[in-house]
Amino acid sequence: MEHGADIETYQQYSRKKLIDFSSNINPLGIPPRxxxxxxxxxxxxxxxxxxxxxxxxxxxxxxxxxxxxxxxxxxxxxxxxxxxxxxxxxxxxxxxxxxxxxxxxxxxxxxxxxxxxxxxxxxxxxxxxxxxxxxxxxxxxxxxxxxxxxxxxxxxxxxxxxxxxxxxxxxxxxxxxxxxxxxxxxxxxxxxxxxxxxxxxxxxxxxxxxxxxxxxxxxxxxxxxxxxxxxxxxxxxxxxxxxxxxxxxTDKEYILNSKAYVKNERDYLLSELRKLSNIVAYDTDANFILVKLLHKDEDFALHFFLNRGILIRTCSSFSNIGRNHIRIAIKNHHENSVVVDVFKELNKL
Amino acid sequence: MEHGADIETYQQYSRKKLIDFSSNINPLGIPPRxxxxxxxxxxxxxxxxxxxxxxxxxxxxxxxxxxxxxxxxxxxxxxxxxxxxxxxxxxxxxxxxxxxxxxxxxxxxxxxxxxxxxxxxxxxxxxxxxxxxxxxxxxxxxxxxxxxxxxxxxxxxxxxxxxxxxxxxxxxxxxxxxxxxxxxxxxxxxxxxxxxxxxxxxxxxxxxxxxxxxxxxxxxxxxxxxxxxxxxxxxxxxxxxxxxxxxxxTDKEYILNSKAYVKNERDYLLSELRKLSNIVAYDTDANFILVKLLHKDEDFALHFFLNRGILIRTCSSFSNIGRNHIRIAIKNHHENSVVVDVFKELNKL
Missing domain, CATH: 3.40.640.10 (Type I PLP-dependent aspartate aminotransferase-like (Major domain))
Incomplete structure (x- = not known):
């Protein structure tokens, strides 16, 4: 996977409409007006x-x-x-x-x-x-x-x-x-x-x-x-x-809300993912999280998540990182809770 | 003038709101729907x-x-x-x-x-x-x-x-x-x-x-x-x-109307401009006309037209054409009649 956001290519592998965790976009969407x-x-x-x-x-x-x-x-x-x-x-x-x-x-x-x-x-x-x-x-x-x-x-x-x-x-x-x-x-x-x-x-x-x-x-x-x-x-x-x-x-309210929302969700996701023993969720200052898979490779994870309606970003196309890292976006709270559930399921394997 | 359509630069030279004859756009505008x-x-x-x-x-x-x-x-x-x-x-x-x-x-x-x-x-x-x-x-x-x-x-x-x-x-x-x-x-x-x-x-x-x-x-x-x-x-x-x-x-009606409209206006403009003795209006297959000024240079014409609320395209930035050519777009009939009037005025000098 050279870039995220390629829903067109990956939708065929999932029976569910994919939630795109592969591209890192503000979960609040565009400013309301x-x-x-x-x-x-x-x-x-x-x-x-x-x-x-x-x-x-x-x-x-x-x-x-x-x-x-x-x-x-x-x-x-x-x-x-x-x-x-x-x-x-x-x-x-x-x-x-x-x-x-x-x-x-x-x-x-x-x-x-x-x-x-x-x-x-x-x-x-x-x-x-x-x-x-x-x-x-x-x-x-x-x-x-x-x-x-x-x-x-x-x-x-x-x-x-x-x-x-x-x-x-x-x-x-x-x-x-x-x-x-x-x-x-x-x-x-x-x-x-x-x-x-x-x-x-x-x-x-x-x-x-x-x-x-x-x-x-x-x-x-x-x-x-x-x-x-x-x-x-x-x-x-x-x-x-x-x-x-x-x-x-000039939409200062939207800017402040977005920053606060992403910070809360980043804290939530990191705290949930760090409860799991088969992954390492790295520190991040951004609206995405790099995750190291301790027992699986990125291809396994890609299809595991696709089967559950989620597109993640595999990372081997980035040099110097191997085939056991994936990246997920920080999305809205509901979507984040869904991705946490899939990580928990992965943790049971 | 390296490119047409630079209204932002030339508006200051005219008291009237400029009509842009320097860029060659379909005079009918975008398809209606x-x-x-x-x-x-x-x-x-x-x-x-x-x-x-x-x-x-x-x-x-x-x-x-x-x-x-x-x-x-x-x-x-x-x-x-x-x-x-x-x-x-x-x-x-x-x-x-x-x-x-x-x-x-x-x-x-x-x-x-x-x-x-x-x-x-x-x-x-x-x-x-x-x-x-x-x-x-x-x-x-x-x-x-x-x-x-x-x-x-x-x-x-x-x-x-x-x-x-x-x-x-x-x-x-x-x-x-x-x-x-x-x-x-x-x-x-x-x-x-x-x-x-x-x-x-x-x-x-x-x-x-x-x-x-x-x-x-x-x-x-x-x-x-x-x-x-x-x-x-x-x-x-x-x-x-x-x-x-x-x-x-897929808007076939708009495509046919646009072609017919531009053809009519091209015929009208060429026939009017060719009545004037101080310019040569060249043959054209497009929605613009190259005009040779026989007694003036492009800078004179640029300011002559600007003073009358029209932005034309000077042509010396194209190589191998000298400083006595200008280009005008074929626009809607009213605008074309306005530009013809200015050419007539120029012909009296």
């Missing part, structure tokens, strides 16, 4: 998007609390990842992580330096120091996928310092940012550095539950923003995404 | 698009009358153009033509062989023969932008034969196909060749009046389709585009 806003904004499909995305960049800058000139927008976060791999000389990744980092780099014929996370899925800074060269692109998930772990603040600052000293670029993929504990905000931390040598990447996909909208956005230095806009395809963000972003970003 | 369909389909934003776009490819294949395995879909035609320039060894273009052909090739560090159209904006086949090599990508607009001319059927077949003999690839950009006289259909012609060494590219952007939707699609050989899908970004077509395509393609 958004549907009306989208309906009002259909006119935005019948004109070209602004080729410079002036209003959209302003909306993003107000949400991120950075200057408009620091904003990049793209057709999902993956388009911005793709462009940064084009800009880079070589691409450094830590495994396991989102497979598109390496894939986009290879498509653009870039050398990929693949480093392993340690046994606790942490980054060893010395490994970065030993390989990094000028114009390298270091891509880090924060929190990382599939592990769910954020980089602690001091480590992040140390990594950034190494990247700057070596005239490289740090691409911090924070697609799951809003689900995390609010102990720090990378965009606030690196403002004083004018985002030199860094791009902090976020998206509407996960937190705002809009994977079909295709809206990613980043915050970077003026110089890197300019380099991206020399390369990016014209009109790559569609007219609906362009126009409704502001309605997402 | 489409707005309701889009509103019903908003649910498609809250799930991931099918990563394999199975239903969308089927919808496209039924519209184009080709097999599903021959279909490529992209984030606008420009994404498919971009990927073909990545696949190519070198890129051959004829000037003037859509600037993104050359731009995308250069972004991917491909050598660009730039040939000139003749003084009647026709293709000289001998020029192709003299330069083409294996794995070259020849990109031709059919009809071409900004000239509006289609390649005649026999010439097209000759070009295809040269491309195949030389083991190169022909990318035929037919984004304006449905506006043209129905003397031939490239997809029908090259079916017997299994679309080997060719991709025929179309889009919802122009004819279906949905530039904000970002839906391009192509018909190509199984081998080329596979190569594209090794490269294309995941989920590059958004959920609304994925779900509403079928409603566009």
């Amino acid at each position: 958004l549907e009306i806003k989208i309906k009002d904004d259909i006119g935005n499909l019948v004109r070209y998007p602004d080729i410079k995305y002036r209003k959209l960049k302003k909306d993003v800058s107000m949400y991120l609390n950075c200057a408009e000139e620091n904003v990049i927008v793209g057709n999902g976060a993956v388009e911005i990842i793709d462009i940064f791999t084009m800009i880079a000389k070589r691409v450094i990744v830590f495994m396991p992580s989102f497979s598109e980092y390496e894939k986009r780099a290879r498509i653009h014929n870039k050398e990929v330096i693949s480093l392993d996370l340690d046994e606790n899925f942490k980054i060893d800074i010395e490994k970065i120091k030993s390989v990094i060269q000028p114009d390298d692109l270091l891509i880090l998930g924060n929190p990382n996928n599939p592990t769910g772990l954020r980089i602690d603040k001091n480590t992040l600052i140390s990594i950034y310092d190494i990247v700057r000293e070596n005239e490289a670029i740090l691409l911090l993929d924070e697609a799951f940012f809003e689900f995390c504990p609010t102990d720090y905000d990378s965009i606030k931390i690196f403002k004083k550095n004018d985002y030199l040598n860094i791009c902090i990447l976020r998206a509407a996909t996960k937190f705002f539950a809009l994977p079909g909208l295709r809206l990613g956005y980043g915050c970077s230095s003026k110089e890197l923003v300019n380099r991206v806009y020399e390369i990016i395809m014209p009109w790559s963000v569609n007219g609906i995404a362009e126009s409704i972003a502001k309605h997402l970003f | 489409l707005e309701i369909k889009i509103k019903d389909d908003i649910g498609n934003l809250v799930r991931y698009p099918d990563i394999k776009y199975r239903k969308l490819k089927k919808d496209v294949s039924m519209y184009l009358n080709c097999a599903e395995e021959n279909v490529i879909v992209g984030n606008g035609a420009v994404e498919i153009i971009d990927i073909f320039t990545m696949i190519a060894k070198r890129v051959i273009v004829f000037m003037p033509s859509f600037s993104e052909y050359e731009k995308r090739a250069r972004i991917h560090n491909k050598e660009v062989i730039s040939l000139d159209l003749d003084e009647n904006f026709k293709i000289d086949i001998e020029k192709i023969k003299s330069v083409i090599q294996p794995d070259d990508l020849l990109i031709l607009g059919n009809p071409n932008n900004p000239t509006g001319l289609r390649i005649d059927k026999n010439t097209l077949i000759s070009i295809y034969d040269i491309v195949r003999e030389n083991e190169a690839i022909l990318l035929l950009d037919e984004a304006f196909f449905e506006f043209c006289p129905t003397d031939y259909d490239s997809i029908k012609i090259f079916k017997k060749n299994d679309y080997l060494n060719i991709c025929i590219l179309r889009a919802a952007t122009k004819f279906f009046a949905l530039p904000g939707l970002r839906l391009g699609y192509g018909c190509s050989s199984k081998e080329l389709v596979n190569r594209v899908y090794e490269i294309i970004m995941p989920w590059s077509v958004n959920g609304i585009a994925e779900s509403i395509a079928k409603h566009l393609f």
Whole structure:
């Protein structure tokens, strides 16, 4: 399984309508009034998007609390990842992580330096120091996928310092940012550095539950923003995404409710899963949980869950993780209780 | 002016609300019942698009009358153009033509062989023969932008034969196909060749009046389709585009009405413009007209029209065309009569 959310492929293996635990989307769905806003904004499909995305960049800058000139927008976060791999000389990744980092780099014929996370899925800074060269692109998930772990603040600052000293670029993929504990905000931390040598990447996909909208956005230095806009395809963000972003970003009640809901469900799921003896449920800062199967492999688990109407994410397509890990999304309480019951059933085997 | 439709930039130069003659969109707007369909389909934003776009490819294949395995879909035609320039060894273009052909090739560090159209904006086949090599990508607009001319059927077949003999690839950009006289259909012609060494590219952007939707699609050989899908970004077509395509393609009444309307207005505009002595209005098969200014340059015309509430497309950003050409879209009858009046005013200077 290269990506989650591929219900079309897996539905045939289940007699029940599948509940999708393989993709990590806000369980509360879209902001409640958004549907009306989208309906009002259909006119935005019948004109070209602004080729410079002036209003959209302003909306993003107000949400991120950075200057408009620091904003990049793209057709999902993956388009911005793709462009940064084009800009880079070589691409450094830590495994396991989102497979598109390496894939986009290879498509653009870039050398990929693949480093392993340690046994606790942490980054060893010395490994970065030993390989990094000028114009390298270091891509880090924060929190990382599939592990769910954020980089602690001091480590992040140390990594950034190494990247700057070596005239490289740090691409911090924070697609799951809003689900995390609010102990720090990378965009606030690196403002004083004018985002030199860094791009902090976020998206509407996960937190705002809009994977079909295709809206990613980043915050970077003026110089890197300019380099991206020399390369990016014209009109790559569609007219609906362009126009409704502001309605997402200003719904503070929805944002707070979503954070609280996911935190409660994360606590619930971790506490239930940790009662079981045949799995290890790892710590997570995100809206998904990486689970190690102690006595079964991922294929067994995939079909075990499919037979019970649940699609999980197998993890062997992530490098450096073997065939005994699965990832589940944190969904609504009822769905989470259903998945817990299936884990309990699995535990009896 | 690198692209049309940039109302955001030019509105400041006009006291009137601008009529956009710089972008070439169906003057009848979207199919009448489409707005309701889009509103019903908003649910498609809250799930991931099918990563394999199975239903969308089927919808496209039924519209184009080709097999599903021959279909490529992209984030606008420009994404498919971009990927073909990545696949190519070198890129051959004829000037003037859509600037993104050359731009995308250069972004991917491909050598660009730039040939000139003749003084009647026709293709000289001998020029192709003299330069083409294996794995070259020849990109031709059919009809071409900004000239509006289609390649005649026999010439097209000759070009295809040269491309195949030389083991190169022909990318035929037919984004304006449905506006043209129905003397031939490239997809029908090259079916017997299994679309080997060719991709025929179309889009919802122009004819279906949905530039904000970002839906391009192509018909190509199984081998080329596979190569594209090794490269294309995941989920590059958004959920609304994925779900509403079928409603566009099946509205036969709207399709016939649009073709007839544009034909009538094309005849009207050409006949009116050809009464004027200070311009040459070129033949066109498309929904836009290239106009040569005999005594003024494009900048004068741009501001002359802006002062009268009209945004035209200056053409010097297309190579091999100088600074005395402008392009106007064919819009609704009232708007067309307004633009004719401004041309008449210009003729008195």
